[in-house]
Amino acid sequence: MDTPAESSPVVTVDCQYIQRGRASAYLLVDGDQAAFVDNNTPRAVPLLLDALEARGLRPEQVAYAIVTHVHLDHAAGTAALLGHCPNAHVIAHPRASRHLADPARLVASAKQVYGDAVFEKLYGTIAPVDASRIRTVEDGETMQLGARTLEFLHTPGHANHHICVYDAGSRGVFTGDAFGVTPPAPDPTAQRVMLFSCPPTSFRPDEARTSLRRLLATGAERAYLAHFGEVTHLDAAAEQLRRFVDAFETILNDAAASDERGPALEAFCEAQIRNAMTRESKNRPVPLNDQDWEWFAADIRMNAQGIAYLAEKQAMQRG
Ligand SMILES: [Zn+2]
Incomplete structure (x- = not known):
């Protein structure tokens, strides 16, 4: 049975990274709890918070900031997002956690690719994530978001620190x-x-x-692809x-x-x-x-x- 759009548990947020329709993050809602899947960059965090507000939710209700992998167009906004969401934990692959806690290497290699000026425009400042707020997930591990069970799969091939999230409910x-x-x-x-x-x-x-x-x-x-949107x-x-x-x-x-x-x-x-x-x-x-x-x-x-x-x-x- 199709769920009406206004009560759909999944909200696509266009992060307007480089251009519209290039990179998305997702807001997943169940009851009074919410989770973000990916967060793009610090530049996108206001858009993520707007999406939350549009669903009538407060930042305190965000339980998880899930990071599929630590490429910067997915995870660079993690620390900035956590700064607004005091109860959120970061969920990530065990190999991703040290890059979240210390993004220096990712930042250095991105600056090498883009140069300082473009880097600043795309990302702004990428702060380290407080390690005590990171929870790593094993392959097949599950977590509850409201009444929803989220299952995490280790999915290497694109990156060795990649996870995907299966929501059996939807x-x-x-x-x-x-x-x-x-x-x-x-x-x-x-x-x-x-x-x-x-x-x-x-x-x-x-x-x-x-x-x-x-x-x-x-x-x-x-x-739900990060680049870009839902496919069947x-x-x-x-x-x-x-x-x-x-x-x-x-x-x-x-x-x-x-x-x-x-x-x-x-x-x-x-x-x-x-x-x-x-x-x-x-x-x-x-x-x-x-x-x-x-x-x-x-x-x-x-x-x-x-x-x-x-x-x-x-x-x-x-x-
Ligand atoms: Zn990637």
């Missing part, structure tokens, strides 16, 4: 970046191109395939994502065997990823349009960097 799963990315669309049932995301440095094809299988095995009927038809989506993981593994092997290095290797990977997407687009009910390609451009570039990084590492290990 048969929804919050997938962070473990179940692909796709541009926002008004119709969640449209079977669009969903790209598996593998930025540097922890793409693991086997783990990615296992995580996709396990997410399907929850029996979820809808996935998860069987077909998982199959498509698995084809991308397979294709990326082939690109990785070809890249490692080639003599190209540096920017030329990245360009090779990028062209191959675009080919794989074009093949996939031809088989979807909704093929890619120019606007979609534009939306995907940053992810295609990051995937190319992630694959080229691993290819160079493998080539070096072989000597």
